[in-house]
Amino acid sequence: MFLLKRLCGVTLAVALTAGCAASGGRADDTLVVYTGQAGDYQLNFNPYAPTQIEGPGTIYEPLFFYNIASDGPPKPMLGTAFEWNADGTELSITLRDDATWSDGQKFTSKDVVFTLDMVAKTPAMNRTGFRGTATATDDTHVVVKFPEPSYMDGPQVLGQLWMMPEHIWKNHSSPATEVNENPVGTGPYTLGDFKAQSFTLKANPAYWGGEPAVKQVRYLSLSGNQAGVDALKAGSVDWQTGPIPDIADIEKNYPGYKAITLPLNQVALFTCSNAQLGCQGAQTDPAVRKAIYYGMNRTQINSLAFQNLNTEMSPGFTLLPRDNDLVADGLTDRLAPMSPDVAKADQLLTSAGYVKGGDGIYAKDGTPLALTVKVVAGWTDYITALETLAQQMLRIGVKLTPQQLSWNEWADARGRGQYELLIDSVEQGPAPDPYYTYSYFFSTATTAPVGQTATPNFSRFSNPVVDQALAELKKTDRGDPSRQRHYDAIQVELEKSMPYIPVLTGGVPTEYNARGFTGWPTEDDLYAFPAVWKRPDASQVYVNLKPAGR
Template identity: 40%
Template sequence: MKQRVSRTLRKAAAAVAVLASVVSMSACGANSATSNGNIVSVFPGTTGTINENFNPFSPTALAPTLGVIYETLYWYNLASESDPTPMLATDYEWNEDGSELVITTREGVTWQDGEPFSARDVAFTFNLIHDTPALNASGSACTAEVIDDNHVRLVFPTDTDDGEPFTGAYMQEGGILAGQAIVPEHLWKDIADPVSYTNSDPVGTGAFKLSKFTSQSYMLEAYDGYWNGAPKIDGVRYITLNDASAATSALLAGEVDWMSAYIANLDVFLESNKDIDYANTPRLTTVIMTCSNADMGCAGPQTDPAVRQAIYYAMDRDQLNRLAGGGYGEVASPTLLMSDRDGQWITDKDLVSAPQDANVEKAAEILDEAGWVMGDDGVREKDGEKLTMTIQTVAGWSDYILINDTLKQQLAKVGIELETTQTSWNEWNNNETTGNYQLSLDSIGLGVTDDPYYTYSPRLYSENTTEVGVTSSGQNYARYVNAEVDEAIENAAGTDDKEERKAYYAIVQERLIEDLPTSPSTSIR
């Protein structure tokens, strides 16, 4: 039995569009010829100091770690349903009851240090994850057995916690085939702490390898022994800049070939610069992430579901998209799914899209009923606590800064005081992973398949979060815990019947619109 799956990349930056591991604005024919050869210069949206981290298990690994240096078994197109492209694997097959998955690995692949790649590296990677729970962000439960140099068997436990019959581990397929980079056994077997390891000398199977690193830029050089043929360029240089304005200037000056950055009045800009082009792939939903759970250590008015609901209805998303997105976004869904690609999984037509216009009356009514009383200064309060919250974004992300500034004005109409703050990317990311924030402007990317399990399990399942102050290796940065959602996600993972899974996802979606741990703030980006 084979399943069709899709691959995901975590958002590298706030962008007009995101495309693979480099992004949308490009200067045609602007590759830089240097003493190192033909080099493509990339601004991935990073501002401030670059922290060296090429650990493919880390949620804060630098952008090219996955896909460019380290590779997965398969690659899947995020933009549409399509057949998988074999990478380090060429075939896979489930046994009859879905308890074992046999993977055929590609022959003739070498690691970037010249050592041969084999099925033993695949087995080592998944056994390392199994034996190191902090690395297991995908929830994979398998152990691995080497059959021979080109075949590995992944074995899944068949005992179920609730005593129900085992129905197969098919829902783990996407994370295994598309979501996990493979690491070399001969190097990683000697690493004492793979969780905190920053991997300053990464060795993958990808088309490019690290050649130089500084806190302001780093260089990847082509790996001539790449299994799919030598790259057509000699290298890629990743740089950090102060903000989107600096990125635009660098693009115009020919110092950047590809970049992810907000450009105001994009149509006018392109008309004046004929050698620059862009691609718009609206596959990220901009959201207000909330530290939502007081029981997990979150503090502030946003731990009240009524406050989160009021924010949801008080936003004028049409205005936000026109101001910050230039009108290039698509309508987002509160289900966190892509309504055009994933509409089949959205069972309630009222949840296909978030409200585009503000409903100030409904937001005010929600707050009134929850006991938040309007003060003389225009800010509500309850039990002596002001309805004041801080929202963070990254310094230099011009569009997100504009969103926050506009939100401040919009939410003030219902008595919510919003304080905006800008930080370095490193601090912003650390605040989310440790839960040291109230509100954070971020984006939700696609899961490793179009099945909602791969969107919901990482971000909403309680085992993928930690208490505030502890770094979370999962993506549930909202510290969201809901037993009903947990049960629905677990049940969805336990069946390969699409209609049954759809019913379980309907439960998740119902709870999402009530609890709103993450709230779409603008259209899909």
């Protein structure tokens, strides 16, 4: 799938009553979107919760917007300027003085300090590993001090932490698990109505950036990717990110719509890899993970599941083609092989003590090599990929069984490490640098024992070489050539262990109603990454759109 990605859980008839994008059945200043939620929405507007359904960017804002689709200076949001001291241990931030919370109270530096303190003190909310200490010098200035040079924390603190109102959140004794039924933010939208199958955001008339032209955003729940295709054909959705048949001919097959496809995330089989942190199953053996890696026919998977929109991927998890120059020379495979190497997979398993049985499946100590891989029901591209992969794995003596779950069940299992394998995408961070992917998904600081929520090192991977390289990268400003040796060290360790088994670099296809709204991101104007589930980018799109004719 594509991250939070897909469609959701009602019938098309319900979708049609919710609004018609390319035809008339609702106000033309309402944007209908489909994010990929499978099943009923579970109310949670806590932007720091792994099961939140909306909020980052739309309701709660960062200090700055970093656009990973175009490497330029960050856009001021609640912050207007920032500056590092000479050794990268102190970050001074200037805030805007004209922002208010949606309940009318003024946004000040006290809210920023409160938010940073709350994140630092609450591991389950601290997905960026923030360890700074914030102090307000007056209502519009904050200084963040770090225990060591922390240049790489800049985009994370400034672009990935959502500012929260102190006057409300100071009353929450367990902020990580607060579902936040009545969100109060500074963003361009506030919560409208909420139902299990659909909810709306309404334009904030007091927004510091001006009330958006799109007065309402309606989020639909559909039954899966096919329902999304049907909704697109019916003109009942304005924006969705996901696969559709014959996307190359979208303007012919779906009148009024256009599409854009860009590489972003890296599709992988996530493994609960670390037995020391409580993971159980054959996937805790690196030999099994690498056998699966070599047993894949990625060319076939790309053709059958992804319409050949995906591209090659490096086992070092640099994003290609963006990071071509950063790929480590020490990798055995610069790129994951597109064709299977059955002999290599057999050699890995045999050397690890597995013996092939009469049924063609390897076993060890009497236990067959059989694994379950979790996927969200309705994510048809990922489901097709897994069904294809399951057939491929039989050739190397591995039994793989896809298991479809609701998004909520899948996300909970992912966060708590209660799975053997699952399919998802490794996302990028706030700036175009692989450091952020590494620090999020491969750092000991961002994982937790099975049963506790990881944020977001879901594989439970822990490696001292990687941790040390990340510590050195954090101290070194972007552009310093000495960074490459640390990238090299990380990539070699990731290929050696493969806690996330590389599949393909995901080409992210997005379809949008060009007849009903103007101002969409295009390849010539990538002011935000154009995916409806990409946060806070989606909020940038919402405020940039205008109903056609205005």
